[in-house]
Amino acid sequence: MSLIDKAVAALTPPESERERRRARREAQDIAAAGSWFAMILDHHEQIEAAFDALEKAGSAAQRRAAQKWLAIILTGHSIAEEAVIYPAMASHSEKAGAEMAYQEQSAAKGEVAALEELDPLSEDYRDKLAHIRGAVAHHMYEEESRRFPKLQERADAATRARLRRRYEEEFKRYVGGDTQAGVMKAAQEARSH
Ligand SMILES: [Fe+2]
Numbered sequence: 341m342s343l344i345d346k347a348v349a350a351l352t353p354p355e356s357e358r359e360r361r362r363a364r365r366e367a368q369d370i371a372a373a374g375s376w377f378a379m380i381l382d383h384h385e386q387i388e389a390a391f392d393a394l395e396k397a398g399s400a401a402q403r404r405a406a407q408k409w410l411a412i413i414l415t416g417h418s419i420a421e422e423a424v425i426y427p428a429m430a431s432h433s434e435k436a437g438a439e440m441a442y443q444e445q446s447a448a449k450g451e452v453a454a455l456e457e458l459d460p461l462s463e464d465y466r467d468k469l470a471h472i473r474g475a476v477a478h479h480m481y482e483e484e485s486r487r488f489p490k491l492q493e494r495a496d497a498a499t500r501a502r503l504r505r506r507y508e509e510e511f512k513r514y515v516g517g518d519t520q521a522g523v524m525k526a527a528q529e530a531r532s533h
Pocket residue numbers: 380384417421480483
C-alpha cells in the first residue's frame with residue numbers, strides 16, 4: 341500500500357459493518373419492489389458478491405477472472421449511476437452529494453485499474469483490494485443511508501419511473517442483461533489476455 345493509499349484509508353469514516361447492514365435493511369424496507377432504488381440495492385449486493393469471489397479465488401488465473409468480473413459490474417453500475425442517478429440527485433435533492441459521489445467513483449475506477457498492474461498473489465494486491473473494498477463499502481453506505489432515500493423522497497412518480505428505466509438501460513448497455521453469462525464471459529476474456 342502506498343503512503344497515499346494509507347492516508348486515504350486512514351481518512352475513510354469508520355462506520356461499522358453492523359451500521360452498514362442496518363442501512364441496507366432500512367433501504368430495502370423503503371425501496372419499492374421493482375423501483376430504481378431496489379435495482380441499485382440488488383446491484384450493490386452483486387458487487388459485494390464479486391468482491392467475495394475475488395477474495396476467495398486461490399490461483400492467479402482465478403483471481404484475474406474474478407477481478408475482470410468485479411471491474412465489469414463496478415464500471416457498469418457506476419456508469420449507470422453517473423449518467424442517470426447523480427444528475428437527478430443534483431437537480432432534485434443535493435448537488436454537493438452528487439459531486440462527492442462522482443469523485444468517489446472516479447477514485448475507485450483508478451484503483452481498480454491499478455490492480456491490473458499488480459501480481460494477483462502479492463501482498464500489495466491484497467492490500468489494494470482491501471482498500472478498494474472499504475472505499476466502495478463506504479460509498480454504498482452513503483448512498484443507501486442518505487443520498488438515495490433523499491432522492492426517492494424528493495423525486496415525483498414520473499421521475500422515479502424514468503430513473504428506473506434509464507438506470508437499467510445504461511447498466512445493460514455495459515454489463516448485458518444476464519449477469520451469470522457476464523461472469524463466464526469475463527472469465528474467458530481474462531484467460532485470453
Ligand atoms: Fe452505487
